[in-house]
Amino acid sequence: MCGIAAILGVLQPERVRSSMIAxxxxxxxxxxxxxxxxxxxxxxxxxxxxxxxLAIQDTSLLGHQPMRNDDTGDxxxxxxxxxxxxxxxxxxxxxxxxxxxxxxxxxxxxxxxHWGTKCLSHLRGMFxxxxxxxxxxxxxxxxxxxxxxxxxxxxxxxxxxxxxEVTALIQGGFAKWDVGSRALAGYLAYGSVQExxxxxxxxxxxxxxxxxxxDTSGQILANERYWNFPTxxxxxxxxxxxxxxxxxxxxxxxxxxxxxxxxxxLGVFLSAGLDSTAILGLSLQQSRSPIHAFTVTFPDHPxxxxxxxxxLTAARLGxxxxxxxxxxxxALRWIEQAFQxxxxxxxxxxxxxxxxxxxxxxxxVVALSGLGGDxxxxxxxxFRRVPQTYSVMSFIGQLPPGVRRxxxxxxxxxxxxxxxxxxxxxxxxxxxLIGTYFNHRRLISNRGLTLLGLGFRGLGxxxxxxxxxxxxxxxxxxxxxxSSVGRLDASFYMQNTLLxxxxxxxxxxxxxxxxxxxxxxxxxxxxxxxxEVLLPQNAPSKYLLRKMCAELYSSSxxxxxxxxxxxxxxxxxxxxxxxxVADSLNYLSNSGLLEKRGxxxxxxxxxxxxxxxxxxxxxxxxxxxxWKLRRxxxx
Numbered sequence: 001m002c003g004i005a006a007i008l009g010v011l012q013p014e015r016v017r018s019s020m021i022a023x024x025x026x027x028x029x030x031x032x033x034x035x036x037x038x039x040x041x042x043x044x045x046x047x048x049x050x051x052x053x054l055a056i057q058d059t060s061l062l063g064h065q066p067m068r069n070d071d072t073g074d075x076x077x078x079x080x081x082x083x084x085x086x087x088x089x090x091x092x093x094x095x096x097x098x099x100x101x102x103x104x105x106x107x108x109x110x111x112x113x114h115w116g117t118k119c120l121s122h123l124r125g126m127f128x129x130x131x132x133x134x135x136x137x138x139x140x141x142x143x144x145x146x147x148x149x150x151x152x153x154x155x156x157x158x159x160x161x162x163x164x165e166v167t168a169l170i171q172g173g174f175a176k177w178d179v180g181s182r183a184l185a186g187y188l189a190y191g192s193v194q195e196x197x198x199x200x201x202x203x204x205x206x207x208x209x210x211x212x213x214x215d216t217s218g219q220i221l222a223n224e225r226y227w228n229f230p231t232x233x234x235x236x237x238x239x240x241x242x243x244x245x246x247x248x249x250x251x252x253x254x255x256x257x258x259x260x261x262x263x264x265x266l267g268v269f270l271s272a273g274l275d276s277t278a279i280l281g282l283s284l285q286q287s288r289s290p291i292h293a294f295t296v297t298f299p300d301h302p303x304x305x306x307x308x309x310x311x312l313t314a315a316r317l318g319x320x321x322x323x324x325x326x327x328x329x330x331a332l333r334w335i336e337q338a339f340q341x342x343x344x345x346x347x348x349x350x351x352x353x354x355x356x357x358x359x360x361x362x363x364x365v366v367a368l369s370g371l372g373g374d375x376x377x378x379x380x381x382x383f384r385r386v387p388q389t390y391s392v393m394s395f396i397g398q399l400p401p402g403v404r405r406x407x408x409x410x411x412x413x414x415x416x417x418x419x420x421x422x423x424x425x426x427x428x429x430x431x432x433l434i435g436t437y438f439n440h441r442r443l444i445s446n447r448g449l450t451l452l453g454l455g456f457r458g459l460g461x462x463x464x465x466x467x468x469x470x471x472x473x474x475x476x477x478x479x480x481x482x483s484s485v486g487r488l489d490a491s492f493y494m495q496n497t498l499l500x501x502x503x504x505x506x507x508x509x510x511x512x513x514x515x516x517x518x519x520x521x522x523x524x525x526x527x528x529x530x531x532e533v534l535l536p537q538n539a540p541s542k543y544l545l546r547k548m549c550a551e552l553y554s555s556s557x558x559x560x561x562x563x564x565x566x567x568x569x570x571x572x573x574x575x576x577x578x579x580x581v582a583d584s585l586n587y588l589s590n591s592g593l594l595e596k597r598g599x600x601x602x603x604x605x606x607x608x609x610x611x612x613x614x615x616x617x618x619x620x621x622x623x624x625x626x627w628k629l630r631r632x633x634x635x
Contacts, residue, residue, distance in 0.1 A: 002065070003027030003507070004077040004151075005037075005168055006130035007048035008139045009159030009218035013041050016048040019172040023163055024050045026171040029341070030079075030164060030507045033059070038066045038075065045216035047132060047139070051077045054510055056366060057085070059263050062101035069109045073134030076109050079164050080127030080149045081514070083258035088122060117142075117211055120226045124258065124520050128206070130162060138221070139214040145227040145520050147195075147208030147495045150503055154203045160218035162206070165343045165504075166198050167631070175203045177632050179593060182461055184624075185454040189465035191347030191443045191620050192497040197467060199344045199627070208495060227520070228474040229487050233528040241547075244533070248525060249548040255519035256282040256368075264365040267292040268319070269355060269513075272309035274542055274553060275370025275379070279516055281317050281552035283368060293319040294359045294367070300328040301568055309556070316554065324358035331567065332576060341508035345627035347443065347620040349501030351567050353508060360509040367506075371498055372517035375490045376526045377545040378482065378535035382440055382489065387481035389426060390436045416612035417605045421445035429463065434476055437488045438464035444602070444617050452598030466492075482531025490523075570615035573606075581622055588625035 005023040007016050017039050024035055031052025039048045051065035066075045082088070085104035088111055093099065097110045104125075111119035112131055117140060126148035131140045141162055143151050153162035154175045161174040169175045180201040186194035195205040206212065209227030212220050236244065260266065260283060268280045270293040283291050293314045297307035307323050314321035326334075331354055338353040359367050374380050425446050426439045449455065449465075462468040475487040499515075506513040516522070526534065526544075535543050546558065573581050585603060589596045599621060606614040 002054060002077075002079040003030030003052040003164040003168070004065075004079045004128070004130060005048070005050040005161075005163045005172070006077060006139060006141070007046070007159065007161045007172075007174075008214055008216065009045060009161075010216075011046050011159055013039060013046050015173075016046045019161075019174065020048045020050045023168040023172040024052055026168040027052045027163065027165055029510060030054065032510050034061075034064060036065050043137075043216065047075075049075055049077045049130065049132065054365070054507075054512060055264070056081060056512060057261065057263055058101050058103035060101070063103035063105060065105060067103075067105050067109060069113060072113055074109060074112065075132040075134070076105060076112075076129060078105050078108055078127060078129040078131075079151075080125055080129070080144065081261070081512070082107060082123055082125040082127065083255075083261055083519070084122075084124040086261070112140075117213075117224070117226070120211060126515070126518075128164065137216055140211060141206060141214070142211035142226075143206045143208060145209045146490065146499075146518050146523065147205075148499055148503070148515060148518060150500065151206040152198060152203055153206060153212075155218050155220070158217055160214045160220070164507075166200055166203055167343050169203055170200065170631075175200050177628075178202075179628070181454070182459045182467070184593065185449060185456065185459055185461060186465050187345055187624065188444050188449060188452065188454065188620060189442055190493075190496065191616070192500065193344050194466055194492070194496055208491075229490075230524050230528045232477055232480060232483060232530050234530065236529050236533050239533075245544070245547045248544060251521055251525050252278070252516070252519075252548060253282050253286070255522045256516045257286045258519065259368055259514045259516045260287055262366045265292075265363055266366040266368070267294050267322075267359060267362070267364040268368045269359070269370065270295050270310045270314060270319075270321075271370075272306040272313065272557065273370065274545060274549070274557065275373030275517065277313055277317075277552055277557060278373070278545065278549040279368050279370050280314070280319055281549065282516075284317055284319055291319050292322060292362075292364070294322045294324055294355075294362065294364070296324045296326055296355050296358050298328070298331070298568075299325050304566070304568065313554070313557070317552065322362060324362070326354060326358060328572075328576070332572065335567075338505060338508070339623075339626045339630055341504065342623070342627050342630075343504050344500070345620075345624040346497070346501055346504075347616060347623060348497055349505050350569070352501050352513075353505035354567070356506045356509040356511045356513065360511045364511070366512045366514060368514050368516060369502065370517065371502060371513075371515045372490075372494065373542065373545065375486055375494045376517050376523060377542045378486060379542045380489070381541070382437075383482055383485050383535055383541070386433065386437050386440055386485050389440065390433045390481065393426070393431075393436065416609050416614065418445070418613045418617065421447055431463070433481055433484055434488065435464060437485060438466070438492075441489075441493055443620060448598060448602060448617070450598075451595060451601050453595040477531075480531045482535050483527070483529075484531075486531075486534070487527065569619055570610065573615055573619065574610055581618065584622040584625040584629075585618070587629055588621055591625070591628060593624070593628065594621075 033055040034053035037050035049066040082104040085107040128149040128151035178201040183197040210225045213222035295310040297305040475491045477483045606618045
């Protein structure tokens, strides 16, 4: 796990050297164990490659980057883990390739030598890399199938630059802290910037499952997607339920086994939920070493802590349990520090920072997480609500918009303003299933965004506040609403919010967070299933996962209401954070980014009903304000 940087183009060598130093310094937290860089001028162009390393596999100096293939002259900087590296190494050795180290970095170099860019189809892991093809004088950049690891890039006249964090590109002098209006609108619409945009104008995120080829003048010559969601396999509709469960269990078990590959201390994030219990249980069945499970509890909020249930789960499965109590005072101090590491503004993620920090302070370097279980196996009530809403809209959509608006007003007469505005957006939009999904995922309503000065029509965005030409076609399956919701959630909410926050706030603490549910084989199997097989009508959430891991769950867990790990931010906003919130909104109001009346409207909605979801809209503004303040002033 690392932070990487690459620069290619017609530039002055000294400029590239100074930029590389700054880019690696900005990513020091991603790799405290080692640093390496190379700047070379083989022709009329300059190539710079750099790496900050968090050593996980082969912690010796043989894993140092940039790594060179002496047979070809190829150079590689790489961030991530290739979990099937031992199998690939065995194949490549049998094909005549030699190895000096035990690192997966060298496996990736040899795999490219053998297969070229087709090696990406053989990789099972999370990764982003920049590889210099010496013979062809081309830079290859790539990202894993679902975008677990980030890669940001920018280009200009005669250059291309990329890094693991947006901040690195800014510090390297290749972009500025100029906030893009389209990215800003997407952030406030959903609580996270929507890829491929980043909050900074001119900086982009490499799309999931894709690679680019760049020439020596910094021009992108080739652009290809190597992975898409699979097509639905209708034969599963006629399959035997038990054989399906056994097949899924075997694939998930293999994925978890792969994710245990590590030369450093490893643990598991544990809550009282189904996802983390499955990961812990399957890990214990396959690990030769003791497995340590970590649960963060809040002694100041005992009703919200799942420590007792988690401890019982760990004891029942045979794991070493660690309770990490975090007081309100500590959590508030850590939240302030989390703002300093925020690469882009985010509504969410502070819980990830707290969990990651608590676990890292226990000496753990790698942690397995249950992230992705909801999206892959149908854990959110969104899997039911979106199809239901779409069915209702198919009926009332024939009514005039004014009639629909009045109906929404009446139906939400006693509801909080945020629910009323969401209902109005849904019933007045002439949208299909995709639009219905985005409306359900929306944070700030159309009216709220318009008051902030961010109407979609003037920004070149779709009605959903997305970049219209880059919505992935594989994220929608006609006539299969359940499958479509899962794909949309994985492509947008999970990728833009959960995975980004997991990377940023995990790496802020030099902790590698692994996500076995997003193993490529698991995803390709689960997303081939028809919706009615994955989540039959009237079945409980995560129906198939419950069957696959039935022996790992207690009866109380099966009855346990889904409750994610959340922080009492709404309560803090009315107490110890009240002055901080007011100061943040005041700064944002004077920044010129947004219309003051829109900020005042959201603040008034929260004060009128502080126990409603209105707090999250205000907290999104607070996060934006602190991101801007700290990134533009260095505070």
